[in-house]
Amino acid sequence: MSTKRQDTLRVAVLASGRGSNLQAIIDAIEAGTVHAKVVAVISNRKEALALERARRHGLSSFFIDPKPYAGRPDSREAYDRELLEVLRRHDVELVLLAGYMKIVTNILVEAFANRMMNIHPSLLPSFPGLDVQKMAIEWGCKLAGCTVHFVTEGVDEGPIVLQAAVPILDEDQPETLAARILEQEHKIYPRAVQLFAEGRLRVERRRVFIEAGKPEGESVISPS
Ligand code: GRF
Secondary structure, three states: OOOOOOOOEEEEEEOOOOOHHHHHHHHHHHHOOOOEEEEEEEEOOOOOHHHHHHHHOOOOEEEOOOHHHOOOOOHHHHHHHHHHHHHHHOOOOEEEEOOOOOOOOHHHHHHOOOOEEEEEOOOOOOOOOOOHHHHHHHOOOOEEEEEEEEOOOOOOOOOEEEEEEEEOOOOOOHHHHHHHHHHHHHHHHHHHHHHHHOOOEEEEOOEEEEOOOOOOOOOOOOOO
């Protein structure tokens, strides 16, 4: 499938923490390099800095508390049903997971198939999960990096949209490597959103093809 569309893309960002990727996307939108609108920022953590960043930019922000669902056998699904309602209410077209520390269930994955992305600080499929910068160093990898991928049922597993690599230096600690990877995250995530907004991502099974853009200056001609 490809992602052709006409109006300003309506995006929701799900984040649990500091929200620097959210910030990179907001900045790119404000700078005009990404043609999208963040219509909702949603967190499972009340104190997430991401929510504060959203408020500072006048964006709608929502804390959805996981506590009322705790202990239920379907706690994760029930939580995602509430989240899905918020997404639907805001006519969200693309969901971005940005440091969202909660596994999304099929409720969201199916509703947003090929319309939900995640950013992960490794060159997937190497090192899914947590503490991945530390693992890349411990494995003696010479390259690390980050990946934007569509979200499927398996954690950190979906079709890869964009990747960026950074060298691992002899003196690297997990924190120094993470900081260099993060710089690249802030470039490729907005870029992936813009490619989606331009309708240039075509997904075929595991592979995402990036279709050619319009030549500079070409305008859209509507059929008469
Ligand atoms: C990033 O490293 C991202 O790749 C990972 O979680 C971190 C989130 O950082 N999924 P931030 O909240 O966007 O600053």
